[in-house]
Amino acid sequence: xxxxxxxxxxxxxxxxxxxxxxxxxxxxxxxxxxxxxxxxxxxxxxxxxxxxxxxxxxxxxxxxxxxxxxxxxxxxxxxxxxxxxxxxxxxxxxxxxxxxxxxxxxxxxxxxxxxxxxxxxxxxxxxxxxxxxxxxxxxxxxxxxxxxxxxxxxxxxxxxxxxxxxxxxxxxxxxxxxxxxxxxxxxxxxxxx
Numbered sequence: 001x002x003x004x005x006x007x008x009x010x011x012x013x014x015x016x017x018x019x020x021x022x023x024x025x026x027x028x029x030x031x032x033x034x035x036x037x038x039x040x041x042x043x044x045x046x047x048x049x050x051x052x053x054x055x056x057x058x059x060x061x062x063x064x065x066x067x068x069x070x071x072x073x074x075x076x077x078x079x080x081x082x083x084x085x086x087x088x089x090x091x092x093x094x095x096x097x098x099x100x101x102x103x104x105x106x107x108x109x110x111x112x113x114x115x116x117x118x119x120x121x122x123x124x125x126x127x128x129x130x131x132x133x134x135x136x137x138x139x140x141x142x143x144x145x146x147x148x149x150x151x152x153x154x155x156x157x158x159x160x161x162x163x164x165x166x167x168x169x170x171x172x173x174x175x176x177x178x179x180x181x182x183x184x185x186x187x188x189x190x191x192x193x
Contacts, residue, residue, distance in 0.1 A: 080123075
């Protein structure tokens with residue numbers, strides 16, 4: 001990556017208003033038809049993938065299922081990818097989501113980390129692609145903006161806001177909260193074409 005690309009990313013991550021686009025188009029929030037159906041939210045990670053299934057009926061949203069796929073360091077990377085694909089495929093078969101919402105590829109400075117995250121995303125999204133479930137990707141800043149109202153919200157803020165919004169008895173672990181946030185972001189901002 002050249003130096004100017006790094007500067008652009010640094011500005012983007014710092015929230016530089018210069019050329020930044022609005023994270024959520026206000027027209028989308030005013031649409032007539034709310035999202036209806038189930039959304040599988042996926043926060044991919046090689047050893048701690050967050051998963052959440054959200055049921056949407058108009059302005060009502062209900063968490064049906066959430067889990068973190070924790071894989072021990074003793075499990076090989078290749079086996080982890082297979083397990084991620086397997087679990088996502090199982091959840092799609094079990095819950096029949098209308099859409100999948102996944103975190104967009106994010107910029108990381110470490111090439112190896114980027115490669116591992118990309119592989120985990122690929123394993124998860126291939127399960128959706130094989131089953132013809134449409135996939136929508138969202139940047140972390142957009143998810144936080146849609147759910148918390150602030151693009152720089154902490155993981156604690158995200159988890160507690162989701163618990164309050166959905167009437168959960170307690171805050172979810174961060175991986176599950178991130179997955180649920182992705183699903184809710186999709187429900188709140190998606191617009192049919």
